[in-house]
Amino acid sequence: MKVLVIGGGGREHAIVWKLSQSSSVDRIFWTPGNPAAKVAAHVSIPSLNTNDFSALADFAKKEHVDLTVVGPEAPLVAGISEIFQNRGLAIFGPTKAGAQLEGSKVFSKEFFLKHKIPTGRARAFSNYEEALAYSKMQPKPLVLKADGLAAGKGVVICVQQEEVQSHLAQIMKERIFGEAGQKVLIEECLTGTEVSIHAITDGKSYQMLPSVQDHKRVFDHDEGPNTGGMGTYSPAPIFTPALEERVRREVFDRTLTGLREEGVPYCGVLYAGLMLTPEGPKILEYNCRFGDPETQVLMMRLKSDLGQALLAACRGELDRVRLDWSSEAAVCVILAANGYPGPFKKGDVIRGLDAAAARPHSFVFHAGTTVNGRDVVTQGGRVLGVTARGADLREAIRRAYEAADLIQFDGKHCRRDIGSKALN
Ligand code: AMP
Ligand code: GLY
Numbered sequence: 015m016k017v018l019v020i021g022g023g024g025r026e027h028a029i030v031w032k033l034s035q036s037s038s039v040d041r042i043f044w045t046p047g048n049p050a051a052k053v054a055a056h057v058s059i060p061s062l063n064t065n066d067f068s069a070l071a072d073f074a075k076k077e078h079v080d081l082t083v084v085g086p087e088a089p090l091v092a093g094i095s096e097i098f099q100n101r102g103l104a105i106f107g108p109t110k111a112g113a114q115l116e117g118s119k120v121f122s123k124e125f126f127l128k129h130k131i132p133t134g135r136a137r138a139f140s141n142y143e144e145a146l147a148y149s150k151m152q153p154k155p156l157v158l159k160a161d162g163l164a165a166g167k168g169v170v171i172c173v174q175q176e177e178v179q180s181h182l183a184q185i186m187k188e189r190i191f192g193e194a195g196q197k198v199l200i201e202e203c204l205t206g207t208e209v210s211i212h213a214i215t216d217g218k219s220y221q222m223l224p225s226v227q228d229h230k231r232v233f234d235h236d237e238g239p240n241t242g243g244m245g246t247y248s249p250a251p252i253f254t255p256a257l258e259e260r261v262r263r264e265v266f267d268r269t270l271t272g273l274r275e276e277g278v279p280y281c282g283v284l285y286a287g288l289m290l291t292p293e294g295p296k297i298l299e300y301n302c303r304f305g306d307p308e309t310q311v312l313m314m315r316l317k318s319d320l321g322q323a324l325l326a327a328c329r330g331e332l333d334r335v336r337l338d339w340s341s342e343a344a345v346c347v348i349l350a351a352n353g354y355p356g357p358f359k360k361g362d363v364i365r366g367l368d369a370a371a372a373r374p375h376s377f378v379f380h381a382g383t384t385v386n387g388r389d390v391v392t393q394g395g396r397v398l399g400v401t402a403r404g405a406d407l408r409e410a411i412r413r414a415y416e417a418a419d420l421i422q423f424d425g426k427h428c429r430r431d432i433g434s435k436a437l438n
Contacts, residue, residue, distance in 0.1 A: 015080035015081060015321060016040065017042050017080065017082070018044075018045070018073070019033065019043070019044045019085065020045055021084070021085025021086045022046040023382075024307055024309075024398075025086075025304055025306035026048070027051050028399075028401075029083060029313065030042055030051075031053055031377065032320045033320050033321050034056065036321035038319050039321040041058075042058070043079065044059050046064050048383060051383070065089075067093070067097045074098065075101060075103065079103065081105075081324060081328060083105075083324055087163065087302055088163065090116075090282070091117035091163060093109065093110040095282075104325060104328035105281075106282055106327060107282040107283075111279075112273065112282070115284070115300040115302055118162060123201075125272060126297055129268045129275075131272075132265075132293075132294060134296055136202065139198050140196060140197045142182060145186065145200060146178075146182055150175060154175065154178075155171050157171050157200070157202070158185065158200060159199040160185050160198060161199065162195070163194055164195075166240075166241075168194060171203060185198055186198055204298070205291065206290045207227075207252055208288065209225050209253050209290060211223075211265075212285045213286075214327055215270065215282070215284055216329075216332040222258070222262065222266065224315060225253035226246050226248040226312065227248075227250040227252075228246050229246070229432055232429075235431065242355070242396060243308070243396075245346055245347045245432030247410070247432065248311040250436065252436070266284065269300075281327050281328055281330075282302060283302065283303050284302070285301040285302075285303065285304065310399045311344035311345065311401060312344075314344035314377065315403070317339060317340055318337045318338045340403065342403045342404060342410070345404075345411050345413075345414040345432060345433050346400065346401040347401075347414045348397075349397050349399075349421060349427070349428050350395055350396050350397060351392050351423075351425055351427070353395075355395060359424070360393055360394075361392065362424040363390075363423060364389070364421065364422070365423065370420040370421050375404065375413050376403075376413050376414065376417040381396045381397060391423075401414060402414035407433055408437060
């Protein structure tokens with residue numbers, strides 16, 4: 015089959031890398047792709063405007079693409095899937111209605127409550143004065159969430175009432191996130207350990223993927239501001255089979271029932287951000303796509319044909335395939351540009367990629383890189399995801415850092431403690 019993959023980050027590089035190993039996949043088009051990433055001879059980067067969904071569908075028709083896989087949330091929330099489906103094209107990723115689970119925090123919170131999916135207490139507001147009055151009566155810390163997509167920056171945990179007030183004003187009055195801040199969710203602060211649990215679904219059945227833990231803060235020991243994710247490991251030993259069973263029953267079963275009851279078709283990823291609290295797992299958020307850098311470790315562990323599984327989901331035949339996973343552990347260490355998640359420099363030459371690529375059991379996924387003449391240079395905040403497998407977590411961590419240390423660029427920053435909390 016021919017596959018079109020949309021997106022250009024580390025997550026998409028991992029998806030393309032895995033698809034390129036699928037015996038069912040003969041050709042992969044990747045847009046906008048990552049021009050610095052060498053994948054395989056049958057992977058090409060066509061010149062397309064990734065924001066023009068009709069033009070993408072025209073391309074898919076003309077090239078007889080059998081399956082389109084959407085990496086990021088923005089095109090899903092903007093309705094790419096219905097444009098493809100209306101033209102008879104198979105696309106892995108939910109339509110607008112399903113993508114609201116990620117696209118609107120107020121919608122998803124109402125969905126959790128209605129379908130009895132365990133979650134933190136919260137209230138939604140569209141009026142600043144009312145939000146402020148409510149927040150004053152709530153214990154701190156308190157979590158504020160802009161309703162819409164805010165590039166991962168829409169959630170703030172406020173320790174003091176003064177912070178609540180200033181963030182509420184920024185979101186609701188100054189509109190720093192634009193329309194995404196029309197409504198705000200004020201949520202109780204949950205404590206515990208976070209895990210990322212993905213499922214792929216065709217709306218009828220689903221398959222849970224192995225557990226992953228992300229590291230959101232930019233510095234070691236979970237210090238500094240939140241990022242898109244500085245590194246991941248899988249499996250997460252804290253996510254025991256008993257917890258898995260509970261999440262299956264209380265989160266995914268109820269989500270699928272809820273989607274069916276509301277008449278929302280859903281083909282794609284349900285990625286639950288869960289907090290393992292003393293009272294049990296509670297959902298913080300749903301994402302309607304694969305996590306980044308969760309995908310990098312998941313693809314490192316996937317043994318089955320990814321193309322076949324995603325196509326089966328698009329056809330409503332997911333129950334016919336079974337995903338097999340390596341029992342090995344995988345670790346991804348993000349190499350970021352100095353300054354990320356704030357402003358950072360671009361255009362620094364990256365050295366050592368070939369030496370790192372030559373390391374056994376590891377793979378370097380490109381995220382924010384591009385080509386400048388003969389050089390691969392930095393282009394984004396999260397530059398590379400150096401990923402390795404090992405018989406156990408300790409070995410995977412050692413291999414990932416051995417490869418990561420071979421790569422150099424000006425201002426390179428990585429956390430040194432990815433995965434280490436699971437060793438204690
Ligand atoms: P979200 O986009 O809702 O997952 O929020 C981003 C991050 O904010 C999560 O990964 C958590 O670290 C944190 N967070 C969100 N909601 C809560 C909550 N109710 N209590 C504590 N932390 C939260
Ligand atoms: N790593 C977090 C996310 O993809 O949302």
